[in-house]
Amino acid sequence: MSGVPTPIYTMRNGSKRFNGISVVEGIDLDVFPNEIVGIAGENGAGKSTTLKMIAGIHTPDAGSMRLCGKSFRPTSYTKAVEAGISMVFQEQALIPSLTVYENIFLSLEANFANPIGIVDRRAMMAVSERHFKDLGLDFIDPCRRTGDYAFHDRQMIEIAKAFVLAEYFHIDHPIILLDEPTAAIGEREIRILFDSIRRYRRRASFVLITHRLAEYVELCDRIYVFKDGRNVGEFAGEQISEQSLHRVMVGRTRDDEYFMEKRQLKLVGAPIAISVKGLSGHNVQNVSFEVRKGEILGIGGLVGCGKEAVAKAIVGFEPFPSNGTIEVGGEALPLRGRGKAAIVRGMGFVPKERKTEGIVPYMSVQANMSLASLPLVSRLSGFISGSRERILAEKYINRLRVRCKGPTQLCQFLSGGNQQKVVIAKWLARKVQVLVLDNPTRGVDVGAKQEIYGVLRDLAEEGVAILLVTDDLPELIGMSNRILVMREGEIQFVCNAPAENKPTEQELVQHMV
């Protein structure tokens, strides 16, 4: 950065409407060279839409964009890439069955072809390899199948692809757009990703969207805050803090109230609801713990530490580690048909993959809510009673404040947070005694998150034992009565987390890595 910095990219008065509804309006946004810019805001604030306007995926309805001093009106993503803007998509855009280098040069193969059309694969491999080396990604072999790499490695491949393409189109300084890059990776991978971004900023600018405010604070030089499709704040340098962002984003200050820590129960001598003894198997070694009625037990740890497998073993979600015993109400769960047995004993499971494991998108809210308790809404004839089902659904729509047009609206059209409430309602309808949740607030906006926390507090007060497996540290700390930290399949650390004396993130993280 020399002299007076001029923005490499500007958007002025960017606006976009879908079906007549304004999604973003009057957005001004600058990106300077070597800068990491964040766009913060709740779900539906217009962050993704803005990113997609920059990437040429959506054409703005009004306003102007400039790139490197020239007017910039990309008509497609390809055009944006040619101009030096690449996006790392939340749902990855790499084809798993192709090799890494084939993915990188996908649709550009013609440039490596000799006159009769045969592609020079060696050249493609060599260019890929050189870039990986430059970017410190030597461990990635361009000739391997992309699908063989883990999600976070594929993410790095996408970022590398942005640099390769930039060079290819003679762009000195690409802009790389990151749409929720940390949504699906663990703490350790996030560290690697962030370190890389910090290193690569010498050669590029980044625009970042994430669900975790702490990541903006950690990474960004400047942050725009969006609310309801408008720019409501801009923070730079020292001004950036979670509190300041949060205040502007949602118009309320963040404090212990968020996790309703005052409602956390003090459990003395509460009966044991579930007891896990010597659970072992693939990725899990000798895990034992108990959850009492009314207790929220949190399990934290890096992705792959085995915490998900523990949840799976408890609810019988195959495949799960099969050695050891799990007792519910003093009786051991069988190995065969465990899923069914767990449910009969009053257990409920809120899985990680909401869309494929939690809800049926093309079923109504009421049909989804009654799915696990059909006998309760059926008549003597065995047929489901539409009116009973509706009454059940209305009860939980009110109780969980599910925002939908009514019990017959399809789940497809609900926001992530409201879909998650439907999944929880599905179990509440069965009057569960034990609720196991795997990352219940992943991809859920801040407001709906807090409502879900409220529901968990309600359940705990009613005596439900809750096992909360989560990658979200504040959630782990804020919600749990007791916290287990797992590492490489073993319980590494256990601590109490009473409302008045919560452990810090640092205390927990040191046991995770």
Add this chain to the structure above:
Amino acid sequence: MLEVSLVGRRDSELWRRAITIFVFTIAIISFGVAAPSFFTIANIRAIELSSSVLLIASIGATFVILMGSIDLSIGAVASFCGMLVARLAPDLGLWSVPIACLVGLVFGAINGLVYVYLRIPSILVTLGAATTISGAVLFISDGRSLSVSNAAVIDMAQGALANMVPNAVLVSTVIYGVAILVGDRTRFGRMTLAIGSDEQVAALIGVKVNTIKIQAFALSGLLAGIAGVLLAARLGSATVTMGSYMTLDTITAVVVGGTAITGGFGNVRLTIIGVLFITILSDGMNILALPPYLQTIVQGTVILLAVLLNTNRASAEDVK
């Protein structure tokens, strides 16, 4: 409770449905104008009868397709069961009917078992089954057509309640009504849709996914059997390939009815639209005396257009 449907309704869906029915009406009116004999009692009866048979088979196909699977053996099963009834009718009389239907159920159940326990995709299982069963039809008939020589069996399809409603129509209406209830208001109906959406959803609420799958295929076999028996009784004779048209017609009917071929969206209620569509189109062209080869070409084209109109392609994530 005036809810039209509790499962699988979309607002834009209503519009598409309205357009389909509009086009449909136009087609019927133009057939009527072009051929005066279209609106005669005799022709309407003919449409009713052939719709009945196809509707019964298509109901079974709907549950299988909702689940994301496919049953290519429906035609062969129908042919087999029709032929079986013709074989057995002289000796067993009306008893041949439940026996033949039961055989359909067994075929379907075997399909389901092979699909589930040998983990072979349903399209391949039922493709193999179709060929095998077609062979079996030749085996039990020596490759000849057989007449159904039992008055009671014939009457089952050709007779009419109070001389007004043909028995076959009665049977199919009852089956259709029950199927709607089963689809909307039973665990089985809900779970077929859930499995079509994603098996994990069903598995995680303690449902034995395999059982539901086998049940759906058994149901499809049973209904294909009933359709075959009714067809033989209606025609008064059984031929070795008489049911084979059903395999593709049922799939068409289901898809024109708006059920996603990938499963997870749709319902059995609307399958009747697809059935009527196919039957009326071919009947109308027959009455207009279009050359048969041309009929086939028109049929194919119109079916594509119907699918175009009637399915929500925008919502499909991947079209394969």
